Amino acid sequence: MNYSGMLVTFEGGEGAGKSTHAELLKNYLAQKGLSFFATREPGGTDFSEAVRALTKDIRFADKSKISELFLFEAARADIVEKRVIPALKEGKIVIMDRFYDSTTVYQSFGRGVNRADVERFNMVAAQGLVPDLTIYLRVQPKEAFERKGGVDANDAIEQSGMDFHERVRKGFDTLAKENPDRFLVVDASQPIAKVFEQVIGAFESKYNAKQSSLQKE
Ligand code: T5A
DSSP: OOOSSEEEEEEOSTTSSHHHHHHHHHHHHHHHTOOEEEEESSOSSHHHHHHHHHHHBGGGTTSOHHHHHHHHHHHHHHHIIIIIHHHHHTTOEEEEESOHHHHIIIIIIITOOOHHHHHHHHHHHTTTOOOSEEEEEEOOHHHHHHHTTSOOTTBTTGGGOHHHHHHHHHHHHHHHHHOTTTEEEEETTSOHHHHHHHHHHHHHHHHHHHHHHHHHO
16 A cells, blocks of 8 residues: 555553553654654544443453454454544554554464464455554563553453463564564663653654655655
């Protein structure tokens, strides 16, 4: 797909600091006068926010893992088609708090759905989009849960157990190794300011590279 914008995704386990850094990046872009659109997954449209509530609802914690996969893909398909693709075509920087790497990791590495199936549905829902930059905030699940105040008793995914969250961490490590050009791995146990320095460094370098390649076209 041809577009002049730039897609930046934040990934990592629960409480890794994704929302914190997505917010800091938004402020940074606003100060620089750059045009951006920021959203989260699942969520970002009325439909996808309704699906988000379903994914977290503890009453449905025993739903089939394939049902869970399709919920995330359904939420993704809506935000991608209605907001993300139009923003990229308008030349905006799109910031996403989670994207399909979360599905590969949570639903395949975590839940055990066949990885090829998950990746196929990711591509369908994302209409083939690939992030320009994925910032993986890496932290041990135990530490992240401590700083966010513990495991939420009403959240079906947070309640999946420490082994599950450990598989999630290993899954992100695997994706980062497989996609070194796209992934920036940041040690998110460092202080917020230190983490953000690295986020900005990676963003600036990708942004400048993208601008020069657009000028050459
Ligand atoms: N999911 C999602 C799937 O299973 N499949 C999918 O395809 C998708 C898209 C989404 C849930 O859905 C699952 C994953 C999730 O279970 P969510 O709310 O987006 O839910 O995800 P969470 O990770 O649960 O969101 P959190 O808000 O809890 O985590 P964040 O955004 O990573 O962390 P943040 O920024 O809110 O920070 C948490 C706390 O830590 C502090 C912050 O100030 C805050 O208090 N903090 C730090 N403290 C010290 N040092 C640092 N470096 C810190 N960084 C942040």
